[in-house]
Amino acid sequence: MIQRYQLATDMLVQFNFSIADAVFAGSNGNLEIYVEGGGTVILENYQSLAEAEELPTFMLMDGQVVSGDIYLFAFAGEDGMTIEDLETAAAASASGSGAGEYSDDPGNLFAGLDALGPQGDAYGEHAIEPLSPVPGFDLEREAPLIPPVAVDDENEVMEEGLRSAQPGIGIASGNLLLNDYDDDNIDYPETGGVFTELEVSSIDFDGVDFSGTNPGPTLVTGTGVSVMGLYGVLTVRADGSYLYELDQQLADHFAEGMIVDEVFNYTIVDPDGLSSNVATLSIRIQGSNDGPIVSATASTPFTEDLDASAQNLHDTGTVSFDDVDVNDVIDISSSYEGDITWSGGTLSAAQIDALTNGTFTAGAMGQSAPGTTGWDYTANGLDLDFLSA
Numbered sequence: 001m002i003q004r005y006q007l008a009t010d011m012l013v014q015f016n017f018s019i020a021d022a023v024f025a026g027s028n029g030n031l032e033i034y035v036e037g038g039g040t041v042i043l044e045n046y047q048s049l050a051e052a053e054e055l056p057t058f059m060l061m062d063g064q065v066v067s068g069d070i071y072l073f074a075f076a077g078e079d080g081m082t083i084e085d086l087e088t089a090a091a092a093s094a095s096g097s098g099a100g101e102y103s104d105d106p107g108n109l110f111a112g113l114d115a116l117g118p119q120g121d122a123y124g125e126h127a128i129e130p131l132s133p134v135p136g137f138d139l140e141r142e143a144p145l146i147p148p149v150a151v152d153d154e155n156e157v158m159e160e161g162l163r164s165a166q167p168g169i170g171i172a173s174g175n176l177l178l179n180d181y182d183d184d185n186i187d188y189p190e191t192g193g194v195f196t197e198l199e200v201s202s203i204d205f206d207g208v209d210f211s212g213t214n215p216g217p218t219l220v221t222g223t224g225v226s227v228m229g230l231y232g233v234l235t236v237r238a239d240g241s242y243l244y245e246l247d248q249q250l251a252d253h254f255a256e257g258m259i260v261d262e263v264f265n266y267t268i269v270d271p272d273g274l275s276s277n278v279a280t281l282s283i284r285i286q287g288s289n290d291g292p293i294v295s296a297t298a299s300t301p302f303t304e305d306l307d308a309s310a311q312n313l314h315d316t317g318t319v320s321f322d323d324v325d326v327n328d329v330i331d332i333s334s335s336y337e338g339d340i341t342w343s344g345g346t347l348s349a350a351q352i353d354a355l356t357n358g359t360f361t362a363g364a365m366g367q368s369a370p371g372t373t374g375w376d377y378t379a380n381g382l383d384l385d386f387l388s389a
Contacts, residue, residue, distance in 0.1 A: 046071070182198055
């Protein structure tokens with residue numbers, strides 16, 4: 001546990017914790033106090049205030065007020081602070097301060113710094129307790145509370161496609177708390193899968209949902225809440241579990257290879273009631289290939305010519321096509337599949353060839369959907385006298 005405090009000239013610093021076994025050290029201009037079993041206190045700007053002779057005063061547990069520079073011994077060897085500087089500061093603080101005289105002899109340290117407390121058994125217990133200029137500086141309580149940290153999450157689904165190798169994966173599930181943490185209550189929920197320390201507190205779709213509204217953040221409950229996205233619905237519970245269901249109809253227009261992200265913002269709360277940063281759950285939607293739809297106008301029935309040994313057949317019509325996948329283009333071609341049928345007579349091989357080898361054309365290349373194209377059928381020199389009325 002580390003606590004940092006900014007020193008100022010116009011404050012009184014009062015020790016209010018046991019420092020019988022504390023160690024003082026100077027680092028980067030700050031005074032660091034290591035308290036056994038109690039963590040570390042860092043008093044920032046200590047050295048710069050000392051050099052400017054603007055250090056605040058310190059009050060010992062017995063009420064004795066001492067000059068703040070009695071702790072300059074901790075900076076021995078620091079750049080810009082010499083032994084002579086330390087001796088001068090200690091001598092100046094000794095008058096009426098109870099700090100004694102500075103000594104760099106470890107054997108005399110006990111006798112020379114009898115007001116500091118942490119250097120020997122005779123010093124007893126001393127403490128630091130701040131007055132109002134240093135709010136929160138009370139080492140008898142825990143360190144300043146730290147809010148939890150929410151980390152971004154990802155998952156994915158796939159749109160169903162009529163011609164895709166994938167039948168579609170329309171559901172994604174997981175737990176938002178798996179990678180979130182709280183330094184106050186070191187609890188990484190992935191250890192054992194127990195989610196007792198952190199809770200999801202709010203969820204919000206980032207944008208306008210498929211109903212055309214943006215309701216904003218929604219409070220998350222233990223039983224769960226549902227939030228609409230642009231292409232599906234997300235259900236989240238306070239324990240972090242979630243389920244996303246893709247609406248296949250809303251996603252039908254996604255072409256194969258197309259990727260769209262649904263982004264939901266969420267926050268978490270720790271047992272101390274502190275809220276986290278805003279993190280995201282991104283649901284990646286992969287498009288699939290939906291087959292085109294095609295239809296054609298039916299041919300007009302042909303009528304056999306009376307007493308004609310041969311006649312020509314011809315008809316035209318329209319082929320309509322569409323494709324729900326955006327940006328897909330349509331190619332149309334035709335071929336005979338050997339499925340012609342007839343009734344009311346028997347056809348010779350030559351007649352069958354004449355009918356099936358007639359010319360049928362219906363084509364389009366690289367056409368945007370929806371659209372239309374024409375079809376044409378021509379069969380010449382057909383003898384249909386065998387047909388009965």
